[in-house]
Amino acid sequence: MTRIQARSSSRSTQQEGQEASGPLLSAALVPLAQWLRAEGYRFTTVTPATHARVLARDAGPARGLRDVFGWSRPFRPALLPARAMDLLQSAGLAEPAGAGLLRSKVRFSSLGAQLCAHDAYPTTAPDAVFFGPDTYRFVQLVEQELAGSPLRPGARILDVGCGSGAGGIAAALASGGAMDSLVLADINARALAFASANAAHAGCSAPTLVQGDLYAPVEGDLDFVVANPPYLNDRTERAYRHGGGRFGEALSLRIVREGLPRLAPGGRLVLYTGVAMAQGHDPLLEALAPELEQGGWDWRYEELDPDVFGEELDEPAYAEAERIAAVALVVRRA
Structure with a gap:
């Protein structure tokens, strides 16, 4: 060997x-x-x-x-x-x-x-750093977004709630040298240790690591924000799974609402998350669409996979849910 x-x-x-x-x-x-x-x-x-x-x-x-x-x-x-x-x-x-x-x-x-x-499997610890099929879809979304619309020179990238750092690292590698800095942020110190190692292995030059709640520890405007937050209603409230709210959507809502004011002109926010659909309704889209329209944001929203984590529907929290879908939201500041 x-x-x-x-x-x-x-x-x-x-x-x-x-x-x-x-x-x-x-x-x-x-x-x-x-x-x-x-x-x-x-x-x-x-x-x-x-x-x-x-x-x-x-x-x-x-x-x-x-x-x-x-x-x-x-x-x-x-x-x-x-x-x-x-x-x-x-x-x-x-x-x-x-x-x-x-x-x-x-x-x-x-x-x-x-x-x-x-x-390692199984990820039962509250501070576990998770990686799975969602990560592959998230990274693909980030890469496709940058392939269609590259970053401007000197761009500042933030992976908020970075976990393993996969999304931010993918954005940095796909930036084609346009990136000025990569910030990896997470409330979990263990996640930052993994993200730091993964960035080093991928050849990303010295990312800035910050610990805290979402955008709180990050200063300045941002050109490209990526996020793949926890989006389930986890009865044990493990940090890497539990998104809060009725179906786990609360953290995704916070990421959008608190992140948009931080975007630099022309900046983008790319959110990959999951949504529990109930009675044909999408609670995340119904909450955000009026705000995005009223604010004059340039945005698009799509389902990437109509049925993920189906086993969660057996949990009491999802008694009224029909399915959990993987979705993407991309918002650009004019």
Whole structure:
């Protein structure tokens, strides 16, 4: 296997099972991604429901890198080279799984030519960093928007609620050098550590990382805002899933209402989110359309997928919902 060249913390500096944070976490994720890429590793991340079905077919330990870093199967330490094990353990990213096995607490998903680090399956922790089919659709939306209408020179990009940073990184890579700065913002410090590592692996030059509630920690006008917020009504209110409001739409509404005044002339806001449709009505569109029209904004809205996360309809919060759709809203300031 390819040798990994990167610095890592001594195992003695990180107690087993205690996860590193910030720079220490990023210092392990970047060389792991580089090594996996050199090994030809690729993995397409599916929905949690599909993931569970695949794992149910075979309860055995991992047999290769995709099992370890994609399917989150328990693995024997001898399966990985010593340097990879050292990086995982120095950052507290390997946890005991019984019978002498370990489990990686990090996954790597293919995103174009790069790999994107995020939390392992299942993402049950309140501060988990999630990646899934929504991420692929979100990145495609961002890339298509910039392909049709490139950024002006010196543009300032913000990924608000960035999570893994996939949207902001995609925007920066697709800007064709027009970008002046990339800001990755999230209320979750763990998300910023993952986003920082993913930006470094993708070759994005030193993004600005800010922690806080939506736009609060970000100063100045913005030329290109992208957002893929939590949009479900999660009964445990996990931060990466729970959007607030009746059906989970509250955070999406805030992103638009608080973000539009921050756009520079000609600036755009690109929102990818989900909406629970009830009795044929789209509550997000019905709330925003009058405001956008009254404000004279140039905007478009479309359904990208009419039926996502159908299993959520079994939850009491969705008793009156017919379906959950993935939608896109793009707003431009004149």
